[in-house]
Amino acid sequence: MxxxxxxxPATVANVACGFDIFGFAxxxxxDIVEITRTERPGIVxxxxxxxxxxxPREASKNAVTGVMLHLVEHLGLADFGAEVVLHKxxxxxxxxxxxxxxxxxGIVALNALLDEPLSRNxxxxxxxxxxxxxxxxxxADNVGPALLGGFVVIRSYDPLDVFTIPFPGDLYATLVHPDIEINTKDARYILRDEVSLKDTITQMGNVAGMISGLMQSDYELISRSMVDVIIEPVRxxxxPQFGMVKQAAIEAGALGCSISGSGPSMFALSRGADTAQKVAKVMAEGFKQVGIDAHSHVSAINKTGATILEQA
Structure with missing residues (x-):
C-alpha cells in the first residue's frame, strides 16, 4: 500500500478519581491523518x-510525526519516506x-502502511x-483509549501495564468544551507534589469503587466513586463556573461530573442517551451565563478506538 x-477519537482522561490511570474514548x-509513501527517505x-x-511543521517536534520517526527508527527502516497530512x-x-x-x-496509519508489524498494544x-x-x-490515559478503545486502566507505567475493563452498555458520556484554553504543561505544574494519607486513602477507595461499579454495571457505585479529592480541587x-456547571450536571441526572484531562473541558457520565443530552444542555448553559461559548458532545463509549478509513 x-x-x-x-x-x-477524542478521549476523556483521569475520569475524576483516576489521575493518569483511567481513560475512555x-x-x-x-483527528484524521493521511500518509502517502514517497521515494525520498524521511518523514515530512x-x-x-x-x-x-x-x-510545528518540523517532523521531530510535532506529535503526529514524532511518533512515526520513533517507529521507523525502531524497525530500522532508514530508507522509508512519507508525506503526512494532519486534519485537526x-x-x-x-x-x-x-x-x-x-x-x-499517525502511528496506526504508519503501522498499517507497513503491513502492521506491531500489535495495538x-x-x-x-x-x-x-x-x-x-x-x-x-x-497513557489519553493515547491508551484512543488506540485501544473502551475504558482503559493503566496499572503501571514501569513496566507499562495497560488493560481494558467491561462497562455498562447504557453508559453515556457528555463532553463540554468551553471556549477557553488551558496548557497541559501549566495544568500539571500547579499540582501538589505531596498528598496527605487521608486523601490518598479516599482516592484509592474511589478508584476501586469505580472499577467495580463499571464491571458490575452498578450505576450507583459508579456515581459514588466519581469523586476526586486530589486533582480536581486544584485544577x-x-x-470559570466549574462548581456551578458541575452541580447543574448532577441535578440534571448525571452520575458524576469532573474535569476532562487537564481541562478546560468537563465531562459527565450518565445512564442513557436522553439524560446525557439533558446534561449537555445545562452544562453548556452554565458557561454561557458568563459569556463563554461551549461546544457539547454526547456519545456512548467508543469500543474500537482508532480506525483505518481508506487505503490504496
Whole structure:
C-alpha cells in the first residue's frame, strides 16, 4: 500500500478519581491523518488543517510525526519516506486528548502502511512519545483509549501495564468544551507534589469503587466513586463556573461530573442517551451565563478506538 487514511477519537482522561490511570474514548470528534509513501527517505509534514498555524511543521517536534520517526527508527527502516497530512478536528489545549488523537492516528496509519508489524498494544509506547512531545509527560490515559478503545486502566507505567475493563452498555458520556484554553504543561505544574494519607486513602477507595461499579454495571457505585479529592480541587480554579456547571450536571441526572484531562473541558457520565443530552444542555448553559461559548458532545463509549478509513 502507498496511502493510508486513519482516524483517532477524542478521549476523556483521569475520569475524576483516576489521575493518569483511567481513560475512555468517545465516538467523535477526532483527528484524521493521511500518509502517502514517497521515494525520498524521511518523514515530512505536507500540511496541517485546523490548527490555525500553531503546530510545528518540523517532523521531530510535532506529535503526529514524532511518533512515526520513533517507529521507523525502531524497525530500522532508514530508507522509508512519507508525506503526512494532519486534519485537526478539535481545539488545542482542550482537555479532549487532542495531541493523543494526532499521535494515535499517525502511528496506526504508519503501522498499517507497513503491513502492521506491531500489535495495538505494542504501538502504545510509541504513541506515548507523542504526549511527551506535546506536554513533556509520556502519560497513557489519553493515547491508551484512543488506540485501544473502551475504558482503559493503566496499572503501571514501569513496566507499562495497560488493560481494558467491561462497562455498562447504557453508559453515556457528555463532553463540554468551553471556549477557553488551558496548557497541559501549566495544568500539571500547579499540582501538589505531596498528598496527605487521608486523601490518598479516599482516592484509592474511589478508584476501586469505580472499577467495580463499571464491571458490575452498578450505576450507583459508579456515581459514588466519581469523586476526586486530589486533582480536581486544584485544577478546577482554572475553569470559570466549574462548581456551578458541575452541580447543574448532577441535578440534571448525571452520575458524576469532573474535569476532562487537564481541562478546560468537563465531562459527565450518565445512564442513557436522553439524560446525557439533558446534561449537555445545562452544562453548556452554565458557561454561557458568563459569556463563554461551549461546544457539547454526547456519545456512548467508543469500543474500537482508532480506525483505518481508506487505503490504496
Amino acid at each position: 502507498n496511502y493510508i487514511k486513519a482516524y483517532a 468517545i465516538e467523535e470528534p477526532g 509534514i505536507k500540511d496541517i488543517f485546523g490548527d490555525g498555524g500553531r503546530l 478536528n478539535m481545539p488545542l489545549g482542550s482537555g479532549m486528548g487532542s495531541s493523543a488523537a494526532s499521535s494515535v492516528a 505494542e504501538l502504545l509506547r510509541f504513541a506515548m512519545e507523542g504526549e511527551r512531545i506535546a506536554s513533556g509527560s509520556a502519560h 478546577s480554579i482554572l475553569i
